[in-house]
Amino acid sequence: DAGITQSPRHKVTETGTPVTLRCHQTENHRYMYWYRQDPGHGLRLIHYSYGVKDTDKGEVSDGYSVSRSKTEDFLLTLESATSSQTSVYFCASQGDGETQYFGPGTRLLVL
Amino acid sequence: GQQLNQSPQSMFIQEGEDVSMNCTSSSIFNTWLWYKQDPGEGPVLLIALYKAGELTSNGRLTAQFGITRKDSFLNISASIPSDVGIYFCAGQRTSGTYKYIFGTGTRLKVLA
Numbered sequence: 001d002a003g004i005t006q007s008p009r010h011k012v013t014e015t016g017t018p019v020t021l022r023c024h025q026t027e028n029h030r031y032m033y034w035y036r037q038d039p040g041h042g043l044r045l046i047h048y049s050y051g052v053k054d055t056d057k058g059e060v061s062d063g064y065s066v067s068r069s070k071t072e073d074f075l076l077t078l079e080s081a082t083s084s085q086t087s088v089y090f091c092a093s094q095g096d097g098e099t100q101y102f103g104p105g106t107r108l109l110v111l
Numbered sequence: 112g113q114q115l116n117q118s119p120q121s122m123f124i125q126e127g128e129d130v131s132m133n134c135t136s137s138s139i140f141n142t143w144l145w146y147k148q149d150p151g152e153g154p155v156l157l158i159a160l161y162k163a164g165e166l167t168s169n170g171r172l173t174a175q176f177g178i179t180r181k182d183s184f185l186n187i188s189a190s191i192p193s194d195v196g197i198y199f200c201a202g203q204r205t206s207g208t209y210k211y212i213f214g215t216g217t218r219l220k221v222l223a
Contacts, residue, residue: 041215042199042215048210050209090154098142098159098161098203098209100144100201103153104153
């Protein structure tokens with residue numbers, strides 16, 4: 001499996017505060033993704049990146065932004081957290097072998 | 112957003128039994144992946160399939176890339192308690208479209 005880490009692993013925050021989640025991979029993978037996982041919805045793509053500074057929106061991007069200044073790091077920011085953004089967030093990376101590897105997840109609770 | 116149809120949604124089985132689950136779509140896929148997710152963990156890749164008709168094994172797990180390229184199957188033989196978890200399929204529609212579409216998951220519970 002690819003070396004993918006996420007930080008923090010757990011976070012509790014209040015509505016209206018900004019939150020940044022970090023994904024770090026050590027495999028030099030070109031593609032990186034942020035998903036959220038909610039009961040009954042499976043994995044839904046928030047944003048993805050196809051290279052440094054190259055990002056695009058997924059199916060549930062409203063309220064989220066991303067940045068990728070280095071190959072190994074992909075940041076997800078909730079500009080002003082809402083209770084509907086309480087979820088488990090997964091980062092994934094993918095190299096030219098086309099298989100996608102996931103991080104351990106971040107549990108976010110917005111009060 | 113689009114998701115793959117995965118069935119069954121959940122299943123209880125007795126230890127030692129074989130398990131079958133599948134993933135279907137109206138679209139053609141070039142790659143199929145199968146993942147397992149344990150509680151509180153991220154999905155872990157089990158098997159990758161790249162060619163229609165391909166049959167690939169990983170221990171007690173066997174997956175097949177359907178001939179029509181619109182479906183894939185995962186079988187687990189002689190299930191054990193640690194097989195408990197959620198199994199996800201993922202499909203990639205074309206080689207140039209690197210994003211994957213995920214199934215809704217099959218929750219497996221094994222009764223000892």
